[in-house]
Amino acid sequence: MSQPTLRQTSGGRTRLSPEQRREQLLDLGVKLLAHRSLDELSIDLLAEEAGISRGLLYHYFGNKHAFHEAVVRRAADDLIEQTAPPVDGEPMERMLTSLSAYLDYVVDNHEGYLSLVKAAAGGNETLREIYEEARSALNGRVFREDAQGDIIPDTPATRLVVRGWSAMVEELVLSWIAEPRGVTREELLEIMAASLPAIVEVTPGR
Amino acid sequence: MSQPTLRQTSGGRTRLSPEQRREQLLDLGVKLLAHRSLDELSIDLLAEEAGISRGLLYHYFGNKHAFHEAVVRRAADDLIEQTAPPVDGEPMERMLTSLSAYLDYVVDNHEGYLSLVKAAAGGNETLREIYEEARSALNGRVFREDAQGDIIPDTPATRLVVRGWSAMVEELVLSWIAEPRGVTREELLEIMAASLPAIVEVTPGR
DNA sequence: TGGCGTTATTGAAAAAGTGTCAATAGAGTG
DNA sequence: CACTCTATTGACACTTTTTCAATAACGCCA
Known part of the structure; x- marks a missing residue:
């Protein structure tokens, strides 16, 4: 089906710097974990795809769950880093910029984002924490x-509402990517941006 | 830490009717899967907690995934069944009634609901389907x-928006249960109910 | 250029977990 | 009190994860 193409050295093993190897494995992990759950991914497959032995994965990450954790953490860091902090301008304008960057990121890094979201929702405390951190x-x-x-206004009630709104935005984006239903990118952004003030407007304790 | 208390018969095995046994195992499964993922739950642990042998679980459910599926399906059925069928009245009033029943259910069956939601997000097609069915x-x-x-109005755009709203409602409820932040039950319901029309209002393609 | 030390990498074997099935033993029945 | 039916077990086969001593690339220095 696919043969290793990365083999630099003729016959034997390929030796990379720890940093390079880690990067390679995390990248691969993000890709592979976007569409299957952790227990649907065997170390065997992972090792084969990476062109390494099973043992090496353990050398770098200790165990399977720790690897998963590292993959998710990487996806989260990516998200935070690449959705650049807002520039200047009117608040509403900056929000649009911010949402736009978020949307672009999810479109471009669909796999990474899925790995993150799936892990957070389905996983243990640690994974959820990583996700919560990113969302915060x-x-x-x-x-x-x-x-x-x-x-x-910054009140307990609006904090709660913003959490809810975030969940909605996430669902909207993923759902739109899967099936745009004739909604344009701009309309989607408009919906997401306008709905926040609209929801806050109807929040009692605001 | 904990010892089996259910052993009716003195020395040996406890024999239940298939229905009772199934119930027991599903109940236990819901509880255990609320806070861990499937691969963090070993059949060994499950069997020990239930006071049965590993073999019996396979006798009833075939394999681990099928067991998970049964647990999730049960949680979904519970949700549908216990959130009373809709009454009549004004649309807005019905929505409040419905949301209210939903909120009560999630409060009372927190673990069952978590099992369901987690499975849906992290799981395979079948699990997601069960969840989608319940949500529909x-x-x-x-x-x-x-x-x-x-x-x-029923348009592609509003369908998308309703999906988003559902995700928000779910997040609001779970988040509120975890940390009410001084928001009352009634305020929460108000937020959830009022936000739907508010969001639809700002939807371009409506 | 060729030996040499460091350490990234491997492979085999142990450990842990999943799934199978013939044998066992409760519980009702006549 | 046997006898039958079947819920339940325990030991075993198989798969996947995890460990770790042995191996071999690569940089360095002569």
């Missing part, structure tokens, strides 16, 4: 960009 | 008699 960073931006509270 | 049933109750589209 994202949500935090919403409040930070609106320091005066022009759009969103 | 729920959404269906809310919208069945809004045939005129008084609140929600």
